[in-house]
Amino acid sequence: AQSVTQLDSQVPVFEEAPVELRCNYSSSVSVYLFWYVQYPNQGLQLLLKYLSGSTLVKGINGFEAEFNKSQTSFHLRKPSVHISDTAEYFCAVSEAGGSEKLVFGKGTKLTVNP
Amino acid sequence: SQTIHQWPATLVQPVGSPLSLECTVEGTSNPNLYWYRQAAGRGLQLLFYSVGIGQISSEVPQNLSASRPQDRQFILSSKKLLLSDSGFYLCAWIFFTEAFFGQGTRLTVV
Numbered sequence: 001a002q003s004v005t006q007l008d009s010q011v012p013v014f015e016e017a018p019v020e021l022r023c024n025y026s027s028s029v030s031v032y033l034f035w036y037v038q039y040p041n042q043g044l045q046l047l048l049k050y051l052s053g054s055t056l057v058k059g060i061n062g063f064e065a066e067f068n069k070s071q072t073s074f075h076l077r078k079p080s081v082h083i084s085d086t087a088e089y090f091c092a093v094s095e096a097g098g099s100e101k102l103v104f105g106k107g108t109k110l111t112v113n114p
Numbered sequence: 115s116q117t118i119h120q121w122p123a124t125l126v127q128p129v130g131s132p133l134s135l136e137c138t139v140e141g142t143s144n145p146n147l148y149w150y151r152q153a154a155g156r157g158l159q160l161l162f163y164s165v166g167i168g169q170i171s172s173e174v175p176q177n178l179s180a181s182r183p184q185d186r187q188f189i190l191s192s193k194k195l196l197l198s199d200s201g202f203y204l205c206a207w208i209f210f211t212e213a214f215f216g217q218g219t220r221l222t223v224v
Binding site for chain 1: 123152156159202204209215217
């Protein structure tokens with residue numbers, strides 16, 4: 001079974017500062033990795049995903065993430081955040097080539113302050 | 115195009131009352147459907163999933179149940195709500211590495 005740990009429950013940053021949201025996973029098999037964003041009282045929107053190939057994945061809204069197999073990590077980064085990036089971010093994992101069930105982390109609340 | 119509908123958006127129910135949340139999908143057939151719950155500080159927890167009509171798998175023992183009466187309909191129910199059932203419920207349709215989510219239902223049990 002897979003599990004996901006998001007190390008920070010809350011991350012406050014100032015506008016235009018860089019940000020990194022951390023995600024580590026555990027699995028005995030190969031995995032696919034995802035980052036989703038959730039705005040208040042809404043469903044989830046996919047930011048980016050890693051399936052295979054290049055370990056640096058670029059997503060929407062200027063976000064990117066890097067898959068590090070040796071450290072079992074998939075950290076999300078943005079070089080310069082905006083007020084509109086304030087939201088909750090979820091890291092998720094599924095079994096590569098197997099069950100498509102998504103296992104989520106507990107989420108990180110990103111607050112961008114002016 | 116694929117669309118997933120979930121209702122109601124918000125719900126306030128007294129303890130001990132029944133619950134029925136509905137999720138329907140358009141634009142596909144035989145979808146794999148999932149119910150997740152987001153409780154404060156606990157992230158998104160998978161509750162149930164279904165790969166077809168009448169087929170339900172439960173991930174965690176609890177006060178809730180799920181049913182799949184039609185191919186594109188997935189229902190989450192409870193006979194008697196508990197305070198601990200409060201949370202944000204999300205229906206999802208997952209197809210390989212693509213996932214589509216409903217807008218969610220905010221349930222408050224009082």
